[in-house]
Amino acid sequence: MTDPAQLPPHLRRIAQVFVDESMADSPLARRVRKRLAASTHAQVPWTVVPAGTDRVLFDQGDAQALYLKDYKGKFLRFCPGTRAYHCCAYRIIHIGENCPMACSYCILQAYFQDRVLKIWANQDDLFTQLADAFGADRTTRFRVGTGEFTDSLALEHLTGYSRDLVSFLNDHENVVLELKSKVVDLSWMDAAKRTDRVLPAWSLNAPFINEHEEFHVSTLTQRLKAARICAQAGFRVCLHFDPIIHFPGWREGYARTIDMIFDYLTPSQIAYMSLGSFRCMPQLTPIIADNFPQATYIYNEFVPGLDGKARLLRPLRLEQFAFMVNRLRGHGMNRQLYFCMESSEVWQQVLGYTPKDLGGLANHLMTRAFGAQRGKEPA
Numbered sequence: 001m002t003d004p005a006q007l008p009p010h011l012r013r014i015a016q017v018f019v020d021e022s023m024a025d026s027p028l029a030r031r032v033r034k035r036l037a038a039s040t041h042a043q044v045p046w047t048v049v050p051a052g053t054d055r056v057l058f059d060q061g062d063a064q065a066l067y068l069k070d071y072k073g074k075f076l077r078f079c080p081g082t083r084a085y086h087c088c089a090y091r092i093i094h095i096g097e098n099c100p101m102a103c104s105y106c107i108l109q110a111y112f113q114d115r116v117l118k119i120w121a122n123q124d125d126l127f128t129q130l131a132d133a134f135g136a137d138r139t140t141r142f143r144v145g146t147g148e149f150t151d152s153l154a155l156e157h158l159t160g161y162s163r164d165l166v167s168f169l170n171d172h173e174n175v176v177l178e179l180k181s182k183v184v185d186l187s188w189m190d191a192a193k194r195t196d197r198v199l200p201a202w203s204l205n206a207p208f209i210n211e212h213e214e215f216h217v218s219t220l221t222q223r224l225k226a227a228r229i230c231a232q233a234g235f236r237v238c239l240h241f242d243p244i245i246h247f248p249g250w251r252e253g254y255a256r257t258i259d260m261i262f263d264y265l266t267p268s269q270i271a272y273m274s275l276g277s278f279r280c281m282p283q284l285t286p287i288i289a290d291n292f293p294q295a296t297y298i299y300n301e302f303v304p305g306l307d308g309k310a311r312l313l314r315p316l317r318l319e320q321f322a323f324m325v326n327r328l329r330g331h332g333m334n335r336q337l338y339f340c341m342e343s344s345e346v347w348q349q350v351l352g353y354t355p356k357d358l359g360g361l362a363n364h365l366m367t368r369a370f371g372a373q374r375g376k377e378p379a
């Protein structure tokens with residue numbers, strides 16, 4: 001049991017809180033203030049900044065700051081996939097930006113160069129926009145997630161944001177929420193009235209990558225134990241092998257993680273699982289080289305993809321995908337598997353079918369998210 005006064009390891013570098021003046025008395029700000037005050041970080045200074053401040057300046061080495069911001073943009077967005085490849089087409093609920101953890105391959109390094117973790121404190125605006133979108137036609141189904149510009153649960157210990165979202169969505173049965181994370185925080189669980197409308201999700205990788213390229217995150221065992229707790233409570237979980245990295249020993253590494261999964265879960269408890277090869281915008285490579293000199297996988301053989309991102313040569317991707325799919329199928333996985341941002345040719349060569357055969361990837365995942373095929377896998 002965690003000492004309630006101790007922040008989880010990934011939040012212990014927080015050294016300052018900024019709050020927009022107009023948000024200083026918001027429920028979210030009050031909650032963060034109360035939770036920090038009850039923790040070993042009670043002395044962290046709070047600075048109220050003028051209403052509407054877009055960026056706050058904070059530069060204290062490795063330390064991080066929270067900024068509770070009044071966000072003026074759209075809270076519900078489309079996933080920035082590309083038309084060149086099959087995209088899963090889910091919708092993003094934008095709750096904040098940046099992440100307290102540090103994975104060498106993380107795309108967020110290219111987006112956010114500072115150590116300020118932004119949280120949209122104007123939750124009333126968020127819920128108004130979501131109610132308009134989800135309530136307009138209750139027969140339209142939505143598959144949504146928060147883990148695009150941040151980790152869904154990284155700040156949950158202080159903000160309770162996902163728990164608020166789960167509570168709000170209890171009244172919207174046409175929405176399935178995926179909470180994607182690399183840490184363990186299950187404090188949102190008892191807020192869910194319907195276990196079939198929340199999909200707790202964890203990213204997985206080979207043990208070597210988890211140990212050498214992901215920092216301040218939970219271990220694979222911790223993630224899988226958490227997934228089992230969710231499954232035992234009636235939730236279906238999602239797992240994501242993304243990014244799959246080509247490194248010496250990748251076969252043994254990915255085989256080990258795949259085998260571990262089924263020590264904790266059965267295939268029917270997994271709603272879907274993505275496989276995505278490491279992809280990298282050109283401007284991200286020098287940032288990774290700078291921030292994580294040990295990350296030699298960036299010097300692998302890459303080609304520019306149709307989306308402008310560098311990706312591993314196709315024969316190498318196919319080799320990794322085929323190996324992993326074969327192993328996963330050996331454990332009983334089948335149509336839960338999908339590729340993130342790959343062409344029909346790759347699907348056909350590895351899986352033997354294309355998204356079109358599934359009625360389109362977005363439709364297929366929507367169906368799986370809502371649980372229509374639970375327990376009976378088509379051949």
Ligand code: SF4
Nearest residue numbers: 099101102103106182
């Ligand atoms: S946990 Fe996710 S969002 Fe956070 S640094 Fe790692 S890859 Fe990026």
